[in-house]
Amino acid sequence: MSGWMTALAGGMLIGAAATVLLLFNGRIAGVSGMVNGVLLPRRGDVAWRVLFLLGLVAGGGIYLSLVPGAYTPRAGFPVPALVVAGLLVGFGTRMGNGCTSGHGVCGLGRLSLRSLAAVLTFMATAIATTFLIRHVWS
Protein backbone atom coordinates (compact mmCIF):
# COMPACT_ATOMS: atom_id res chain seq x y z
CA MET A 1 0.00 0.00 0.00
CA SER A 2 1.24 3.48 -0.70
CA GLY A 3 1.70 6.08 2.01
CA TRP A 4 -1.68 7.73 1.84
CA MET A 5 -3.51 4.40 1.82
CA THR A 6 -1.87 3.13 5.01
CA ALA A 7 -2.43 6.59 6.52
CA LEU A 8 -6.13 6.43 5.65
CA ALA A 9 -6.51 2.80 6.79
CA GLY A 10 -4.66 3.54 10.04
CA GLY A 11 -6.79 6.61 10.64
CA MET A 12 -9.99 4.65 10.05
CA LEU A 13 -8.77 1.95 12.44
CA ILE A 14 -8.18 4.64 15.08
CA GLY A 15 -11.73 5.89 14.50
CA ALA A 16 -13.07 2.32 14.74
CA ALA A 17 -11.21 1.75 18.02
CA ALA A 18 -12.73 4.95 19.45
CA THR A 19 -16.18 3.84 18.25
CA VAL A 20 -15.84 0.41 19.91
CA LEU A 21 -14.91 2.05 23.23
CA LEU A 22 -17.83 4.49 23.07
CA LEU A 23 -20.42 1.94 21.89
CA PHE A 24 -19.63 -0.77 24.44
CA ASN A 25 -18.18 1.12 27.41
CA GLY A 26 -19.50 4.66 26.91
CA ARG A 27 -16.01 6.15 27.23
CA ILE A 28 -14.05 8.60 25.13
CA ALA A 29 -10.78 7.29 23.69
CA GLY A 30 -8.62 10.19 24.81
CA VAL A 31 -5.06 9.07 25.47
CA SER A 32 -3.93 12.01 27.63
CA GLY A 33 -7.14 11.75 29.65
CA MET A 34 -6.47 8.08 30.30
CA VAL A 35 -2.90 8.75 31.36
CA ASN A 36 -4.18 11.40 33.78
CA GLY A 37 -6.89 9.05 35.01
CA VAL A 38 -4.20 6.54 35.91
CA LEU A 39 -1.99 9.18 37.56
CA LEU A 40 -4.87 10.55 39.64
CA PRO A 41 -7.09 7.53 40.10
CA ARG A 42 -10.69 7.49 41.17
CA ARG A 43 -11.71 4.17 42.62
CA GLY A 44 -13.03 1.62 40.15
CA ASP A 45 -11.96 3.66 37.18
CA VAL A 46 -8.33 2.73 36.73
CA ALA A 47 -8.28 -0.83 35.41
CA TRP A 48 -9.94 -0.15 32.06
CA ARG A 49 -7.61 2.79 31.41
CA VAL A 50 -4.55 0.71 32.24
CA LEU A 51 -5.76 -2.04 29.90
CA PHE A 52 -6.46 0.38 27.05
CA LEU A 53 -3.01 1.95 27.43
CA LEU A 54 -1.29 -1.46 27.68
CA GLY A 55 -3.20 -2.53 24.57
CA LEU A 56 -2.07 0.62 22.78
CA VAL A 57 1.58 0.02 23.69
CA ALA A 58 1.32 -3.65 22.68
CA GLY A 59 -0.62 -3.04 19.45
CA GLY A 60 1.72 -0.27 18.37
CA GLY A 61 4.79 -2.26 19.38
CA ILE A 62 3.70 -5.41 17.54
CA TYR A 63 2.92 -3.52 14.32
CA LEU A 64 6.17 -1.54 14.43
CA SER A 65 8.16 -4.73 15.13
CA LEU A 66 6.54 -6.99 12.57
CA VAL A 67 5.89 -4.77 9.56
CA PRO A 68 9.05 -4.11 7.58
CA GLY A 69 9.87 -0.43 7.31
CA ALA A 70 7.22 0.64 9.83
CA TYR A 71 9.70 1.58 12.54
CA THR A 72 12.24 4.15 11.39
CA PRO A 73 13.94 5.54 14.50
CA ARG A 74 15.33 9.07 14.24
CA ALA A 75 19.01 9.41 15.03
CA GLY A 76 20.59 12.23 16.97
CA PHE A 77 17.49 14.11 18.11
CA PRO A 78 18.61 15.97 21.25
CA VAL A 79 17.45 14.58 24.58
CA PRO A 80 16.79 18.03 26.14
CA ALA A 81 14.36 18.78 23.30
CA LEU A 82 12.54 15.50 23.96
CA VAL A 83 12.28 16.32 27.67
CA VAL A 84 11.06 19.90 27.13
CA ALA A 85 8.56 18.68 24.53
CA GLY A 86 7.33 15.93 26.86
CA LEU A 87 6.86 18.39 29.74
CA LEU A 88 4.87 20.77 27.51
CA VAL A 89 2.71 17.97 26.10
CA GLY A 90 1.97 16.53 29.56
CA PHE A 91 1.25 19.94 31.11
CA GLY A 92 -0.71 21.29 28.16
CA THR A 93 -2.93 18.26 27.58
CA ARG A 94 -3.90 18.14 31.26
CA MET A 95 -4.59 21.89 31.32
CA GLY A 96 -6.57 21.77 28.07
CA ASN A 97 -8.32 18.48 28.87
CA GLY A 98 -7.26 16.56 25.81
CA CYS A 99 -4.88 15.88 22.96
CA THR A 100 -5.01 14.76 19.35
CA SER A 101 -7.18 11.76 20.20
CA GLY A 102 -9.62 13.21 22.74
CA HIS A 103 -10.14 16.60 21.09
CA GLY A 104 -9.16 15.57 17.55
CA VAL A 105 -10.55 12.13 16.80
CA CYS A 106 -13.38 12.02 19.38
CA GLY A 107 -14.20 15.71 19.96
CA LEU A 108 -14.40 16.57 16.27
CA GLY A 109 -16.35 13.33 15.73
CA ARG A 110 -19.08 14.50 18.08
CA LEU A 111 -18.95 18.04 16.65
CA SER A 112 -17.78 19.65 19.91
CA LEU A 113 -17.02 23.36 19.51
CA ARG A 114 -14.61 23.24 22.45
CA SER A 115 -12.66 20.49 20.76
CA LEU A 116 -12.64 22.32 17.44
CA ALA A 117 -11.20 25.38 19.20
CA ALA A 118 -8.57 23.19 20.89
CA VAL A 119 -7.61 21.44 17.63
CA LEU A 120 -7.26 24.72 15.72
CA THR A 121 -5.14 26.11 18.57
CA PHE A 122 -2.74 23.20 18.91
CA MET A 123 -2.41 22.82 15.14
CA ALA A 124 -1.57 26.53 14.90
CA THR A 125 1.06 26.51 17.65
CA ALA A 126 2.54 23.22 16.39
CA ILE A 127 2.86 24.60 12.85
CA ALA A 128 4.33 27.87 14.19
CA THR A 129 6.83 25.97 16.36
CA THR A 130 7.92 23.77 13.48
CA PHE A 131 8.29 26.85 11.29
CA LEU A 132 10.43 28.66 13.86
CA ILE A 133 12.67 25.65 14.47
CA ARG A 134 13.13 24.66 10.83
CA HIS A 135 13.16 27.99 9.02
CA VAL A 136 14.06 30.72 11.52
CA TRP A 137 16.44 29.31 14.10
CA SER A 138 18.29 26.72 12.04
Next chain:
Amino acid sequence: MTRFLWVALISGVLFGVGLAMSGMTDPQRVLGFLDIFGDFDPTLLFVLGGAVAVTAIAFRFVLRRPAPVFADRFQISHLRGVDRQLLGGAALFGIGWGIAGYCPGPALAGLGVLSREALWFVPAMVAGALIHRAVTRV
Protein backbone atom coordinates in the same frame (compact mmCIF):
# COMPACT_ATOMS: atom_id res chain seq x y z
CA MET B 1 -11.84 -10.27 33.36
CA THR B 2 -15.15 -8.51 32.68
CA ARG B 3 -16.48 -7.75 29.21
CA PHE B 4 -15.98 -4.05 29.98
CA LEU B 5 -12.26 -4.58 30.55
CA TRP B 6 -11.89 -6.80 27.48
CA VAL B 7 -13.40 -4.05 25.35
CA ALA B 8 -10.92 -1.53 26.78
CA LEU B 9 -8.00 -3.84 25.97
CA ILE B 10 -9.19 -4.64 22.44
CA SER B 11 -9.93 -1.00 21.70
CA GLY B 12 -6.44 -0.07 22.92
CA VAL B 13 -4.82 -2.70 20.68
CA LEU B 14 -6.79 -1.49 17.64
CA PHE B 15 -5.89 2.10 18.48
CA GLY B 16 -2.18 1.25 18.78
CA VAL B 17 -2.14 -0.71 15.52
CA GLY B 18 -3.97 2.17 13.82
CA LEU B 19 -1.43 4.71 15.08
CA ALA B 20 1.52 2.61 13.91
CA MET B 21 -0.06 1.81 10.54
CA SER B 22 -0.98 5.45 9.93
CA GLY B 23 2.56 6.77 10.32
CA MET B 24 1.71 8.95 13.33
CA THR B 25 4.37 7.10 15.31
CA ASP B 26 7.10 8.47 13.02
CA PRO B 27 8.00 11.92 14.41
CA GLN B 28 9.88 12.85 11.24
CA ARG B 29 6.72 12.37 9.27
CA VAL B 30 4.69 14.33 11.82
CA LEU B 31 7.10 17.25 11.64
CA GLY B 32 6.95 17.05 7.84
CA PHE B 33 3.17 17.32 8.11
CA LEU B 34 3.44 20.34 10.42
CA ASP B 35 6.03 22.01 8.15
CA ILE B 36 3.45 23.58 5.84
CA PHE B 37 5.82 26.41 4.85
CA GLY B 38 8.64 24.02 3.96
CA ASP B 39 8.87 20.40 2.87
CA PHE B 40 5.16 19.73 3.55
CA ASP B 41 4.10 16.08 3.70
CA PRO B 42 0.29 15.97 3.47
CA THR B 43 -0.01 12.21 4.09
CA LEU B 44 -1.09 12.57 7.70
CA LEU B 45 -4.15 14.57 6.65
CA PHE B 46 -5.54 11.18 5.67
CA VAL B 47 -5.07 9.94 9.25
CA LEU B 48 -7.14 12.64 10.92
CA GLY B 49 -9.53 12.64 7.95
CA GLY B 50 -10.03 8.87 8.10
CA ALA B 51 -10.41 8.81 11.87
CA VAL B 52 -12.85 11.74 12.04
CA ALA B 53 -14.84 10.43 9.06
CA VAL B 54 -15.44 7.21 11.02
CA THR B 55 -16.22 8.86 14.36
CA ALA B 56 -18.38 11.63 12.88
CA ILE B 57 -20.66 9.01 11.30
CA ALA B 58 -20.47 6.25 13.91
CA PHE B 59 -20.76 8.45 17.01
CA ARG B 60 -24.08 9.84 15.74
CA PHE B 61 -25.58 6.37 15.78
CA VAL B 62 -23.87 5.28 18.98
CA LEU B 63 -24.97 8.36 20.92
CA ARG B 64 -28.58 7.81 19.87
CA ARG B 65 -28.65 4.75 22.12
CA PRO B 66 -30.00 5.28 25.64
CA ALA B 67 -26.83 3.72 27.07
CA PRO B 68 -23.66 1.91 26.00
CA VAL B 69 -23.73 -1.89 25.78
CA PHE B 70 -21.63 -2.75 28.87
CA ALA B 71 -22.09 0.38 31.02
CA ASP B 72 -25.02 2.31 32.43
CA ARG B 73 -24.29 5.66 30.76
CA PHE B 74 -22.10 7.54 28.32
CA GLN B 75 -19.38 9.49 30.13
CA ILE B 76 -18.77 12.48 27.94
CA SER B 77 -17.46 15.91 28.89
CA HIS B 78 -20.27 18.35 29.55
CA LEU B 79 -17.92 21.30 29.69
CA ARG B 80 -19.18 24.14 27.54
CA GLY B 81 -17.65 27.29 26.23
CA VAL B 82 -14.13 28.05 25.14
CA ASP B 83 -11.98 29.33 27.99
CA ARG B 84 -8.39 30.25 28.71
CA GLN B 85 -7.62 26.86 30.26
CA LEU B 86 -8.65 25.09 27.07
CA LEU B 87 -6.83 27.41 24.67
CA GLY B 88 -3.76 27.88 26.87
CA GLY B 89 -3.40 24.14 27.40
CA ALA B 90 -3.91 23.40 23.72
CA ALA B 91 -1.35 26.07 22.77
CA LEU B 92 1.31 24.60 25.10
CA PHE B 93 0.55 21.09 23.88
CA GLY B 94 0.99 22.24 20.27
CA ILE B 95 4.38 23.78 21.04
CA GLY B 96 5.55 20.50 22.56
CA TRP B 97 4.13 18.55 19.61
CA GLY B 98 5.93 20.85 17.18
CA ILE B 99 9.28 20.52 18.98
CA ALA B 100 9.57 16.73 18.98
CA GLY B 101 6.76 15.43 16.75
CA TYR B 102 5.08 13.33 19.44
CA CYS B 103 1.57 13.59 20.81
CA PRO B 104 0.63 11.27 23.71
CA GLY B 105 -0.68 8.20 21.81
CA PRO B 106 2.22 7.76 19.39
CA ALA B 107 4.73 8.38 22.19
CA LEU B 108 3.17 5.54 24.19
CA ALA B 109 3.13 3.28 21.12
CA GLY B 110 6.87 3.95 20.84
CA LEU B 111 7.30 2.33 24.25
CA GLY B 112 6.18 -0.91 22.60
CA VAL B 113 9.44 -1.02 20.62
CA LEU B 114 11.44 0.52 23.49
CA SER B 115 12.16 3.53 21.32
CA ARG B 116 14.95 5.61 22.87
CA GLU B 117 12.98 8.78 22.22
CA ALA B 118 9.79 7.44 23.81
CA LEU B 119 11.76 6.38 26.88
CA TRP B 120 12.74 10.05 27.37
CA PHE B 121 9.53 11.65 26.18
CA VAL B 122 6.92 9.63 28.10
CA PRO B 123 8.40 10.13 31.61
CA ALA B 124 8.73 13.86 30.83
CA MET B 125 5.10 13.91 29.68
CA VAL B 126 3.99 12.26 32.94
CA ALA B 127 6.10 14.77 34.87
CA GLY B 128 4.44 17.63 32.96
CA ALA B 129 0.99 16.36 33.91
CA LEU B 130 2.05 15.99 37.56
CA ILE B 131 3.47 19.53 37.56
CA HIS B 132 0.15 20.84 36.24
CA ARG B 133 -1.67 18.94 38.96
CA ALA B 134 0.67 20.35 41.61
CA VAL B 135 0.34 23.97 40.51
CA THR B 136 -3.44 23.80 40.18
CA ARG B 137 -3.99 22.21 43.60
CA VAL B 138 -3.20 25.31 45.62
